[in-house]
Amino acid sequence: MSHDEQINLKANTRILEVKGLSVNYGSIQALRNIDLTIHTGEVVTLIGANGAGKSTTLRAISKLVKLHSGHIYYNGRNITRHPAYKVVHLGIAHSPEGRRVLTRQTVLDNLKLGAYTQSNSADVKADINHQFGIFPRLAERRHQLAGTLSGGEQQMLAIAVL
Ligand SMILES: Nc1ncnc2c1ncn2[C@@H]1O[C@H](COP(=O)(O)OP(=O)(O)O)[C@@H](O)[C@H]1O
Ligand SMILES: [Mg+2]
Secondary structure: OOHHHHHHOOOOOEEEEEEEEEEEEOOEEEEEEEEEEEEOOOOOOOOOOOOOOHHHHHHHHOOOOOOOEEEEEEOOEEOOOOOHHHHHHHOOOOOOOOOOOOOOOEHHHHHHHHOOOOOOHHHHHHHHHHHHHHOHHHHHOOOOEHHHOOHHHHHHHHHHOO
8 A cells, every 4th residue: 555545544434345246257156246344444354165255356356357246445436447457556455365476586576576556766665664674584585586485474475565
């Protein structure tokens, strides 16, 4: 999330609202009429059986799959028709399961690539230092190839890249 966006967020605002979301894969209906409201500061967990539609819900919010119907609002803004790159620029980050780091790049290079929405190098540096504060293990290993990190360290990097 960009710093500007964070400053504008008030406590208890509806940061994410999903209304009547349905997603189809061909003739199969994966999601039917999902409603979801998340407030600032909340940590929300989606629980369900294998194939219940958890990943599809996240992919729909990130616009990685097409919505069949429904509306999505982020910080009061209707993002239903926004493409994925615009959703990212607004500050919604999606950390996929299974690490997904660039294994042949260093920790630092992965983080630099993850900071591509920042337009100046001082902001990139500040972002990366912020992540190193949260994940000191990554700071120690900044010049190590991401593929040689342990599984848990790679997942830390996958989160920090956001
Ligand atoms: N790309 C796809 N094409 C066809 N069906 C899919 C696709 N992705 C997911 N599905 C189906 O949609 C349903 C929901 O999947 P998913 O959202 O991945 O479930 P969960 O993450 O809860 O395990 C499952 O039945 C799955 O097989
Ligand atoms: Mg899943």
